[in-house]
Structure formats: structure tokens, C-alpha cells
Amino acid sequence: MALDDFKDVIHRCFRCGYCKFTSNYTDFNCPPYNKFRLETFSPGGRMWLIRAMMLKDIEPSQHLADILYSCTMCANCVEECRFKFHDDIVDIIMEGKASLVESGMVPPTARDFFKNIYLSGNPWKEPQQKRGDWARHYGIPVYKPGDEYLYYVGCIGSYDQRVQKMAGAFGQLLLRAGLSFGILGEDEYCDGNEVLMMGEQGLFEYLAQKNIELFKERRVNKIVTLSPHAYNVMRNKYPRLGGDFEVVHYTELLKELISSGRLKVPGGRKIKVTYHDPCFLGRWNSIYDEPREVLESVDGVELVEMRRNRENAFCCGGGGGNFYTDIIGGGESSPSRIRVREAADTGADIIAVACPTCMTMIEDGLKGEDLDEKIMCNDISEIVLDAITSAEEG
Numbered sequence: 474m475a476l477d478d479f480k481d482v483i484h485r486c487f488r489c490g491y492c493k494f495t496s497n498y499t500d501f502n503c504p505p506y507n508k509f510r511l512e513t514f515s516p517g518g519r520m521w522l523i524r525a526m527m528l529k530d531i532e533p534s535q536h537l538a539d540i541l542y543s544c545t546m547c548a549n550c551v552e553e554c555r556f557k558f559h560d561d562i563v564d565i566i567m568e569g570k571a572s573l574v575e576s577g578m579v580p581p582t583a584r585d586f587f588k589n590i591y592l593s594g595n596p597w598k599e600p601q602q603k604r605g606d607w608a609r610h611y612g613i614p615v616y617k618p619g620d621e622y623l624y625y626v627g628c629i630g631s632y633d634q635r636v637q638k639m640a641g642a643f644g645q646l647l648l649r650a651g652l653s654f655g656i657l658g659e660d661e662y663c664d665g666n667e668v669l670m671m672g673e674q675g676l677f678e679y680l681a682q683k684n685i686e687l688f689k690e691r692r693v694n695k696i697v698t699l700s701p702h703a704y705n706v707m708r709n710k711y712p713r714l715g716g717d718f719e720v721v722h723y724t725e726l727l728k729e730l731i732s733s734g735r736l737k738v739p740g741g742r743k744i745k746v747t748y749h750d751p752c753f754l755g756r757w758n759s760i761y762d763e764p765r766e767v768l769e770s771v772d773g774v775e776l777v778e779m780r781r782n783r784e785n786a787f788c789c790g791g792g793g794g795n796f797y798t799d800i801i802g803g804g805e806s807s808p809s810r811i812r813v814r815e816a817a818d819t820g821a822d823i824i825a826v827a828c829p830t831c832m833t834m835i836e837d838g839l840k841g842e843d844l845d846e847k848i849m850c851n852d853i854s855e856i857v858l859d860a861i862t863s864a865e866e867g
């Protein structure tokens with residue numbers, strides 16, 4: 474769709490501002506608005522600016538680019554808009570960014586991101602042939618036709634040392650459950666979710682087509698993703714480009730493996746855990762229960778909720794490409810630091826995450842708040858694996 478297709482919706486937005494709050498109005502839940510406290514950074518303000526750009530009342534500029542690219546695509550506004558514009562709001566913001574891409578007016582960090590993905594298949598210009606190296610340590614196999622699942626790891630899981638452990642923990646659980654699966658290793662390529670959210674539609678289609686062709690060539694039917702971002706784009710955006718695969722997030726598969734008895738989880742040590750809902754799993758795809766059910770299946774885990782949870786969860790600040798551009802990071806008011814303070818209020822020992830982006834953001838937040846010695850950030854697979862291995866060790 475083009476921006477013009479949303480003309481009526483943009484016009485109907487009252488800029489009433491409900492969408493920047495939690496559902497009970499206790500907090501500002503739009504991360505960039507909360508950080509800058511300027512209406513231009515709120516969802517309604519963005520709609521107003523995009524409309525002005527569409528009507529040529531304002532010209533694309535670097536300042537406008539910073540405002541639009543500060544949106545983390547957390548979808549709180551989709552949830553809270555009193556006029557029920559639903560996905561139109563985030564689609565309009567995406568189209569606004571696409572207009573900026575067309576006019577060549579994007580933040581320099583976004584331009585570098587696009588260039589690196591196009592040239593190297595990942596945001597950091599890492600060598601493609603090293604993409605699967607992390608998996609050897611865990612004995613995780615390469616996918617072959619006939620395997621039940623393709624395990625799609627994604628860029629952060631493939632190259633970030635901390636997240637490689639998260640990717641490894643889930644792989645080890647699949648091995649223990651006896652599932653036939655494999656990764657693409659050096660043939661895996663960026664999924665394109667952030668590229669799309671940042672408005673580079675041509676690059677997104679190129680990546681999606683490349684992945685879809687490869688999946689078909691390898692006769693893939695089922696995909697399990699480590700990242701909710703990959704899950705979102707493969708489940709919701711690939712089908713219209715001919716990529717109709719059965720896609721599940723790893724927490725959904727873990728839940729199924731545990732409830733069917735294929736994965737036995739004995740009691741672990743007693744720990745208090747709070748769960749941070751990733752926006753692309755929660756608000757974008759309504760998956761709130763499965764991650765919690767997996768955590769609750771671990772005897773010894775006491776699950777405590779943060780003040781803002783499920784539909785009202787506060788974004789870690791990493792979505793919509795902010796993980797790479799860092800427009801709203803830094804200082805006490807950065808979303809990740811606010812989120813870890815909220816987690817600390819629960820008295821939890823561990824912040825459980827289910828997303829590579831959240832893991833990195835939350836770990837940064839813990840360091841920024843000097844809480845990294847007091848609270849750990851663990852992915853759900855790591856918590857399950859730890860319960861299994863500590864029971865085995867006696």
C-alpha cells in the first residue's frame with residue numbers, strides 16, 4: 474500500500490492522544506514520547522507530521538527522519554487507539570518512513586544499516602561464511618530436506634556472543650526432545666523485519682524473495698524462529714510474496730514439547746522470575762500465554778508480573794530499528810533502563826526474555842542501572858535448560 478491509501482485514516486486521527494498511554498492511563502507507554510515529552514514524538518503527532526508531508530506542507534528533513542525513526546513500532550498505539558485504527562497506525566508510520574527513504578532523507582545510521590544488510594546479509598558486515606560457526610559448539614546440525622523444522626536463528630543470534638548462548642540453549646532443548654531440525658548456517662540471510670519497519674520496501678522484498686526461494690529449494694515446511702521479529706515477518710508478510718510456511722516462535726514449540734511430554738523438565742532451583750513481553754510476540758501477534766506457561770512448567774520458578782505486562786508491557790526500546798540507530802537510547806530515561814527498574818521493583822532474581830533484541834537491550838539496561846550483579850537476564854530456553862541440567866547434576 475502507498476501512503477495515499479491511508480489519506481482518510483490520517484485525516485480522521487483526532488490527535489486526542491489516548492494511544493500514548495497504558496490502557497488505565499497510569500503511564501506514558503509510547504517510548505519516544507515518554508523520552509522526549511513532545512507531541513511530535515507521540516503516535517498522533519507522527520500522524521499529523523506524515524499528513525503534512527503528504528500534503529507537501531512540510532518537506533522531508535533530517536529532523537523529521539529522527540522523529541519518525543524514533544518510533545520503536547511497539548504497537549501500543551494500535552492497542553490503545555480509541556478510534557480503532559488498528560494496524561493502520563503502524564502501517565502509516567512505515568509508509569511515512571518509506572517516503573523518507575524515497576527522498577533519501579533517513580538517519581545516517583539507518584542508511585548504513587540498509588547498506589550493510591544489502592552487501593553482507595547482516596547489519597554489522599560480518600562474514601557470511603561465519604554465520605553458522607556458533608552452532609558447532611552445541612552440535613546443532615545443518616538443515617536437510619526431510620527434517621521437521623528449519624530453525625531460523627537470525628542476525629543477532631548468529632553473531633552476538635551473548636545471544637549465541639540463547640540460540641544454543643534452544644538448540645540443545647530440541648536435540649534433547651529428539652526433534653529433526655537444522656539451521657541454514659552460512660546460507661541463512663537477514664529476515665527483513667527491521668528493514669520493512671524502517672521503510673526500505675525494495676530491500677525488504679529482495680530479502681524476503683531470497684529467503685522464500687531458499688526455503689522452497691530446501692523443501693522447508695515448518696520454521697521455528699528464535700526471534701519474534703523474524704516470526705512476525707515470516708508469518709505475516711512472507712505469504713503475500715509466495716512464502717506460505719508454517720511458522721512458530723520457539724516458545725510455542727517449547728510449550729508443545731513440554732505439554733506432550735517430549736521434553737521432560739524436572740524441578741530446578743527456587744527462583745523468582747519476571748517476564749518481559751516482546752512487542753513482536755505480544756502486541757503484534759497476541760502471544761502472551763505460551764512463554765508464561767513454559768516458565769510455570771519449571772518447578773521452582775515463581776513467576777511475578779511487572780506493573781506493566783501483556784498488552785500494557787513497556788517496550789525495551791529496540792524495535793523499529795532503534796536497536797541499530799539508538800535514537801532513543803542513553804540516560805536514565807532510556808526505555809531499557811526504565812524497564813529494568815520496573816523489573817527490579819518485583820524483587821525478581823531473573824528477567825526472562827524471549828527475544829534476542831530484548832535480551833541485548835535489557836542487559837544494557839541492567840548495566841546502566843548498576844543492577845547487573847543483582848538481577849540476571851536469561852532467555853526462557855536457558856531457564857528450562859538450566860532446570861534440566863541442574864537436576865541431572867543432582
Ligand code: SF4
Pocket residue numbers: 485486487488489490491492493516517518520550553554555556557558562
Ligand atoms: S491514533 Fe487514535 S488514539 Fe491516537 S491520537 Fe489518533 S485518534 Fe487519538
Ligand code: SF4
Pocket residue numbers: 492493502503504505506515516519543544545546547548549550551563
Ligand atoms: S508504535 Fe509504539 S513507539 Fe511507535 S508511535 Fe506507536 S506507541 Fe509510539
